[in-house]
Amino acid sequence: MAAPRKFSEDRLRAAALALVDEKGLAALTMRNLAAALGTGAMTIYNYVDGRDGLERLLVEAVMTAVRPVPGVPSPDWRADLRAVAEAHWRAFRAHPDVIPLVMTRRSLDLPTLAGAEDMLDALARGGRSGARLLIAFRLVSGFVMGFAQAELAGPLSIAPEETAEEVIARVRALPADRFPRLIEIAEAALDSGPEAEFHAGLDLIITGLTSG
Amino acid sequence: MAAPRKFSEDRLRAAALALVDEKGLAALTMRNLAAALGTGAMTIYNYVDGRDGLERLLVEAVMTAVRPVPGVPSPDWRADLRAVAEAHWRAFRAHPDVIPLVMTRRSLDLPTLAGAEDMLDALARGGRSGARLLIAFRLVSGFVMGFAQAELAGPLSIAPEETAEEVIARVRALPADRFPRLIEIAEAALDSGPEAEFHAGLDLIITGLTSG
């Protein structure tokens, strides 16, 4: 005893994600999404629990892209940890405008939890359990989140429509006697790129996990 | 040739911070802040560059609380790194509702940069420079940011008006065969507390920095 729904949830998700990827997070409004779907604003409420549900949908869409991580689990827990961490990071980078939502919202949905469990599984196979497992998890997931955030909003972050050269020009304009190290790493960042930095940081963590 | 200003910038900052600390980030509006100061909404625009400037003010207020870090610099770069990282983390935790702003906004203000330089200085005294310094910085600052985020929005985060016991009850309600490790660390989290986890994670990083 019902009328058929006009849109699938996938259609909703795709439209919302496209909206944010193209026009930024601020463009995520009920009216905008409805217009993109060619319908009225209130229709969205038949698919999503208000604004909050809309954001939830978006975060889930990004987190769903994390899994499955190919080749995981393997006998090499270190390789698995690297793979899972990188899968998260890649998913974030693919939709940078959603990162603020991922960072900010309390997400307890299945895709998010599954990604966490993947990471935990690799760490557990590295011989950790209980409190030591908790700490290792906090460390790795914190790094992944924080690294994504730093690229987006940190001192070396590159604004939309800005080039890496413009960033270093801005940093170089700082007083050199007060921020010598900041200037130094801004120059170093020109030659490395976030990919290499992410992997190197992760390797340092794995070194720490192995030694400690 | 001017009329005297009704409020000092400090007064603005304090009022904005109090508003957010007491009523949450959503309460940060021009009208609310003006009302708290007993004036009209448009008056705020004489002190701050629009909504964006208001948020900037708030982030700066939090970042200013990071420095100076007592006892830094000292001959022990490891102790200094710990102290600086912890100072950041403490400042974030003191105003949890501002964290989303800190995480989300591109902050290039002086207090933020000074905190970064402090961290870099400790790492540099540990014998790192150039690309290796950059990577170590990314690692540590990423961890600090990400750890704060995880406590706020991660799978083990505790919602406002929620207890740690309620969190583990919720986690325990998950299918145990699919999320065994998540359940394990949720139980472990009951005995440890974020303070100990933060320090232990940082120690793992320092171990990695020392070995690698």
Added chain:
DNA sequence: CCATATCACGTACGGCGTACGTAATCTCTT
């Protein structure tokens, strides 16, 4: 074939950021 449950969505309201205009207030010049 109609009763009924569901869906689509137009209207409207309160709150937001803020462009604009005006009145008030101080300082400096004469």
Added chain:
DNA sequence: AAGAGATTACGTACGCCGTACGTGATATGG
């Protein structure tokens, strides 16, 4: 002493936002 000029205070109003509510359309079960 008085007027000119600059600056601040802030009321009004507009176009957004999320969304409560109500109405008409639509497909299905009896």
